[in-house]
Amino acid sequence: EAGVAQSPRYKIIEKRQSVAFWCNPISGHATLYWYQQILGQGPKLLIQFQNNGVVDDSQLPKDRFSAERLKGVDSTLKIQPAKLEDSAVYLCASGTTGVYGYTFGSGTRLTVV
Amino acid sequence: KQEVTQIPAALSVPEGENLVLNCSFTDSAIYNLQWFRQDPGKGLTSLLLIQSSQREQTSGRLNASLDKSSGRSTLYIAASQPGDSATYLCAVRPDDYKLSFGAGTTVTVRA
Numbered sequence: 001e002a003g004v005a006q007s008p009r010y011k012i013i014e015k016r017q018s019v020a021f022w023c024n025p026i027s028g029h030a031t032l033y034w035y036q037q038i039l040g041q042g043p044k045l046l047i048q049f050q051n052n053g054v055v056d057d058s059q060l061p062k063d064r065f066s067a068e069r070l071k072g073v074d075s076t077l078k079i080q081p082a083k084l085e086d087s088a089v090y091l092c093a094s095g096t097t098g099v100y101g102y103t104f105g106s107g108t109r110l111t112v113v
Numbered sequence: 114k115q116e117v118t119q120i121p122a123a124l125s126v127p128e129g130e131n132l133v134l135n136c137s138f139t140d141s142a143i144y145n146l147q148w149f150r151q152d153p154g155k156g157l158t159s160l161l162l163i164q165s166s167q168r169e170q171t172s173g174r175l176n177a178s179l180d181k182s183s184g185r186s187t188l189y190i191a192a193s194q195p196g197d198s199a200t201y202l203c204a205v206r207p208d209d210y211k212l213s214f215g216a217g218t219t220v221t222v223r224a
Contacts, residue, residue, distance in 0.1 A: 006156075033211065033212075040216070041216055042117070042202055042204075042214030042215050042216045042217055043157075043202075043212075043214050044214075045211050045212070048211050056211060089154075091156060091157065093157075093212075100162075101145065101147045101159055101162040102147070102159070102212060103159065104149070104156045104157040104158075104159075105156050106155060106156040107155065107156040109154060
């Protein structure tokens with residue numbers, strides 16, 4: 001089966017600019033997550049979708065971050081305006097309910113200068 | 114709130130030595146626990162998934178144990194190789210919900 005696809009792989013932007021990341025989950029996976037991983041730390045959940053509804057966005061900085069999941073499939077994560085501290089790897093994961101684990105994409109490495 | 118701790122933060126061993134990586138979590142009400150591998154600049158690759166009702170899982174040279182009551186899991190890697198050099202992350206899943214990650218253990222296997 002195809003894995004979780006993310007793009008772009010790398011992005012360098014200046015502070016105060018905007019950026020968007022895209023994720024295509026594994027077909028049939030109802031749950032989609034966006035995680036932020038700062039260098040040297042474990043991934044931190046930003047937002048969780050169940051189909052096209054938001055389950056948890058309590059750790060999403062809503063003044064600058066937004067996310068949507070279109071028709072319960074693809075998802076985009078946007079940052080506007082970016083800050084230096086947003087430099088991190090942004091990971092998308094998808095999964096199903098039940099006994100199965102989650103599959104992660106390769107991530108997008110964002111550098112804000 | 115679930116807290117996940119991984120000790121040690123970094124580990125360096127000579128090739129052929131067995132690796133022991135530890136993970137502890139504060140809330141034993143978990144659905145499952147998953148071990149991941151992360152190579153520099155890359156995403157996460159799932160290694161082993163242990164359901165809350167299981168005690169261990171094995172895949173090749175990898176074996177992971179789970180003691181839910183004490184909030185601990187251990188990942189064993191037998192006969193380490195330089196290709197095992199990576200960061201290993203432990204993640205717990207409460208009920209049917211989001212993953213909580215530890216900060217990882219960075220392993221270096223010296224040839």
